[in-house]
């Protein structure tokens with residue numbers, strides 16, 4: 001297991017370029033299975049989860065050619081479904097969350113799919129019922145092998161149907177959508193997720209010949225087609241990384257410019273950090289964050305304490321609450337952080353408390369943060385990264401802290417942040433991979 005040694009207290013300065021979006025990449029890569037024609041994808045982040053999914057596709061028989069460091073060509077014209085029986089498939093599939101999204105495309109195009117229980121962050125219960133209920137509505141038959149937690153599904157040609165999802169699951173919506181585009185007839189997905197990841201997937205599928213309306217809303221109507229063609233797709237910048245850089249800049253009192261942010265696609269993310277007191281200027285498509293020695297949390301109009309909570313899009317993504325929480329530790333003022341979706345994502349606050357932060361963990365979903373207004377810096381300690389976003393929050397804490405920190409299990413951070421040590425060191429951080 002790799003660790004980061006971090007010497008905190010340095011101000012960073014300069015430009016930083018966000019990578020392509022991890023969670024978009026996982027959907028888009030699965031969509032290449034929907035056609036035998038070439039699909040070229042660029043701005044693919046070079047991160048563990050994405051590389052594992054590319055490896056899985058390659059082993060499944062997809063022809064994969066790297067055209068540039070961030071650009072790949074995929075051609076799924078010779079799929080080997082026997083691979084789904086192999087140990088290697090089970091091992092790879094279990095190690096990432098995104099692998100679950102091969103089910104929809106495989107069912108739609110080949111009438112069969114298999115899937116081990118997917119991996120991803122251990123941040124609470126992560127059920128797949130919505131995925132399966134939706135695909136069953138399209139006519140798929142599922143078999144759940146409980147002891148091995150292995151799912152297999154078969155279908156004749158999928159048939160369009162109306163469905164009201166029991167929750168607006170992001171990967172669930174992507175899976176059902178990818179089934180529906182090749183189904184016979186019309187599918188209506190109500191209570192669909194509409195994160196930018198899903199909007200991007202819809203745009204790509206439309207370019208491939210799919211007929212989808214309602215993109216960006218929670219009501220998707222899909223008229224199935226017989227066949228899809230190849231396309232070219234460019235991934236959006238990673239909005240979670242952009243938000244992480246906003247928190248990092250505030251906590252380290254740094255002047256940084258986050259380049260090429262696709263600001264209109266960021267939803268409530270800039271507003272959330274602004275309410276935490278982080279000053280920023282939109283300069284064209286860049287976000288300039290000036291050096292700030294102090295930043296002050298907003299209150300509501302009646303003076304009551306600010307509450308930052310997650311919601312399905314266009315609400316605030318749960319993936320940024322850990323960063324918002326760490327940012328609040330050095331603000332002036334008090335904030336309630338309410339992580340509604342996941343029940344095990346806030347436990348990392350123990351480590352922040354050990355570093356000197358003033359936080360009350362009210363219950364598994366809520367933490368009250370009493371900001372220290374930069375009067376007392378956090379202190380460096382040894383800690384372990386429990387999940388990808390807590391990991392980056394701890395890295396931000398360590399970069400702001402006085403002294404040396406060690407963060408163990410940084411593979412969690414590497415799942416989603418490309419060469420984060422190299423990129424932050426280039427603007428003045430002191431992080432050593434040990």
Ligand SMILES: CC(=O)N[C@H]1[C@@H](OP(=O)(O)OP(=O)(O)OC[C@H]2O[C@@H](n3ccc(=O)[nH]c3=O)[C@H](O)[C@@H]2O)O[C@H](CO)[C@@H](O)[C@@H]1O
Nearest residue numbers: 023026097098125126167168169170171172312318319341
């Ligand atoms: C690979 C990928 O894309 N992962 C993202 C995806 O995971 P993923 O697609 O697995 O997450 P889901 O959207 O299915 O659900 C996330 C959690 O929220 C709960 N839930 C969801 C919708 C809802 O309306 N009500 C509700 O309570 C679910 O029960 C679950 O506990 O979306 C999550 C929610 O944005 C993000 O944290 C993950 O980073």
Ligand SMILES: C=C(OP(=O)(O)O)C(=O)O
Nearest residue numbers: 097098120121319388389
């Ligand atoms: C929870 C996340 O990822 P995954 O769904 O891949 O575990 C995340 O990106 O914050």
